[in-house]
Amino acid sequence: MLEECGADLLHIDVMDGHFVPNITIGPVVVEAIKEVATIPLDVHLMISDPDYYAESFINAGADYLTVHAESTPHVHRVVQKIKAAGIKAGVSLNPHTPISILENILDNIDLVLIMSVNPGFGGQSFIPHSLEKIRQLKKMLIKNGANHIEIEVDGGIKLENIKAVSDAGCDIFVSGSGIFKVENSQEIIKKMKTLISE
Ligand code: ZN
Helix, strand or coil: CCCCCCCCCEEEEEEECCCCCCECCCHHHHHHHHHHCCCCEEEEEECCCHHHHHHHHHHHCCCEEEEEHHHCCCHHHHHHHHHHCCCEEEEEECCCCCHHHHHHHHHHCCEEEEECCCCCCCCCCCCCCHHHHHHHHHHHHHHCCCCCCEEEEECCCCCCCHHHHHHHCCCEEECCHHHHCCCCHHHHHHHHHHHHHC
């Protein structure tokens, strides 16, 4: 359905009931999605010990694999492992985590995922300060010659705020409720794409 509606990526939220309160799905389900999906899988690990589990998700068919900066003392090592597997490596930041934490790993990542809600549940509202954080991140990437790194934003993105998120510098927009809890998902995705291309 999502492919027919025009989604460019399938964003998969993996939660372990430890790093975040909820438990969702693991590598077996990601592998099953990979068998039928024709668009890339963007796998967001909200789990403890991503160093240990990264390989299972790489083998399951992730095209993008993102780990949380707060979930491991070895972010550099785990993103290196992901890059070495030939897929895109991302680092995600919770709302309270400063972007300065990324300064020494810009050479090793393809994507930064800014959480615009606290991770763990769907249906939350976009935290307004996220816009300033995205703007600061964009500036930092340009200043460091790392503007090839994509900025992704996850949490509370809807038709009403997607333009502001785009104007702040976002490249990849994750929307759950914004496209599932509407009557016509196809129409909404189309409208979202028009708004961000303006
Ligand atoms: Zn996510």
